[in-house]
Amino acid sequence: MRLERRETVPLALVATAPLAAILCALLLAAGLIGAAGVNPLAAYGEMLRGAFGSRLSLTEMFTRATPLILTGLAAAVAFRARLWNIGGEGQFFMGALVTAWIGHSLGLPGPIGMAVLLVCGMAAGALLLAGPAYLRLHFGVDEVVTTLLLNFIVILFVGLMIEGPLRDPLAFGWPQSVPVDSAYRFADLVPRTRLHMGLLVALAAAGIVWLILTRTVFGVETRAAGLNAKAAAFAGISLPRTIMGVALLSGALAGLAGAVEVMGVTGGVTTTMSPGFGYAGIVVAMLAALHPAGVVVAAVFVATVFVGADAMSRATGVPSFIADVIVALSLLTMLVALLFTTYRVRR
């Protein structure tokens, strides 16, 4: 048996690959749920109910999906160009911190101020990734390690700021940053729930990223750089410029996720405000086969697992870490599924 590259990749295959991957992941995780002495079908039922069962759970799920769409886009954009940005988590926190800091006392009218804050959050994320991209281009330092290490540095920095200069004096000693001015908070998308207009920002970002990747020269250069860097350089594409552009875009998207989360959900910044949005974004991007539209769907899936697993855990006693297991498993199964979309098995 050997693998042979497909000449054309049928669209139906691309569309079914993530579904097959998710199904396999759920099947594998069923064994672990069974080990907890719980009927996996009943558990998955609880999970679905927890994410879709009521108006409240549905809006919670979309609230959770909002930052995941943005961090997923960040990873997708970077991975397309083979820029391994694993620093989404750090960029998320940097975007959140800068947004809260500037948004606390920004003397601008509501809508303009909000636009300024979103841009500030994006700039913070973009700058944070520009460093590792620069180090890769000019010193040959692998960006995987630098972006990963920066995550730890940023979280400590956030801790430093919210216990020091940006501490919220009204938070009763709880380490939390000052909140953004209420004038800059996103309005509710669905009244009396946590779901906010930030979801629309995330969806718009997905649309814009799709346009950039498919309808601009930069998008084509990005793909070329990812598919074959040498050939791209030979064709006259400036690799350093493309990689830096990708880094700025990817970092900006992850920073935007932080800004949106602060302006829509938390108000202020805490070191626990992200249940790994940055890392989960990598899974979202892979499940989406790095496609912007797919990112939206994949983010909804991952949000369903996270929100649903909490409900399932409360109802059945299965540890809620099962959510992380399912999400990680679906990344691994998706890798295999992607293999079968680009290769076929020949005897």
Added chain:
Amino acid sequence: MMEAVEILFNESLWSAVLRIATPLIFGVLGALLCERAGVLNLGIEGIMTMGAMAGWLTVYLGGDLWMGLAIAATAGGLMVLLHAGFTVPLGLSQHVSGLGITLFASALAYYLYRLIVEVGETPPTIEPFRAFPIPILSDLPLIGPVLFTQTAPTYLALISVAVLAYVLTRTPLGLAIRMTGENPHAVEAQGLNPNALRVGAIVAGSALMGLGGAFLTTAAFNSFFPEMVQGRGWICIALVVFASWRPGKALIGALLFAFFDAYQLRLQTVVEGVPYQLFLMAPYVLSIVALILVARRAEVPEALMAPYRRGER
């Protein structure tokens, strides 16, 4: 200021350096072995987490400490089999697969821990490795208390450096492994199977990573808790580059790193007015600086991250 210097003359600092270095030594040796065979193993962070959990759990459930280490190494070797399958015969992205292993292994470790162990207010504890003074040698002035009054796994880590260095540079097996990372076609031409060598190397390497994780729960601390590996795996990946893929230099790198870590911990207590987070950041910042310094003249194994398929260039 004088106090900051005085710390340097304190025995306990130097003894802590070796203790802090131990998980890094195991981890960096493991990562080095994988990469010397041509496979980047970003699963390290998760594998160390799994090793930490498996080792601790074994002891908690009544096994002895050495059994815990053995199970941790086995767990590490098993976790990486997925990565081996994905990256060696299938040739999938080593970056993505490795990250997937890290996410999966740590999630699985947390899940199993919660499933099996009743966690109350504080995490349950075990009786960890005690310092084992080596007779006669531990009575030597200065180096006795520092070098020869450590726990058994620390000695094991130091021995592993010598063993790995010997195997890699002085044995036919080591030559084959290094050649697999440089030029797998040449390995094939010698009648050896490069993919089998790669799988073997990363399984062995990950067993070492598992030991590194287990040191945290069976010697450095006595309980397991989420996030306890704290990026040590990623630091090991950086240290491999710093060490230019050589075990001896890897030991030096791990010790240097551990020295700064131990020193910053003690500095925190004497330097006032500086937020403690700045001290905690130092090790991570230092790793990045080290990478920048050596990256230009890094002797990366030629075939690192290049999948090998027979008959394909």
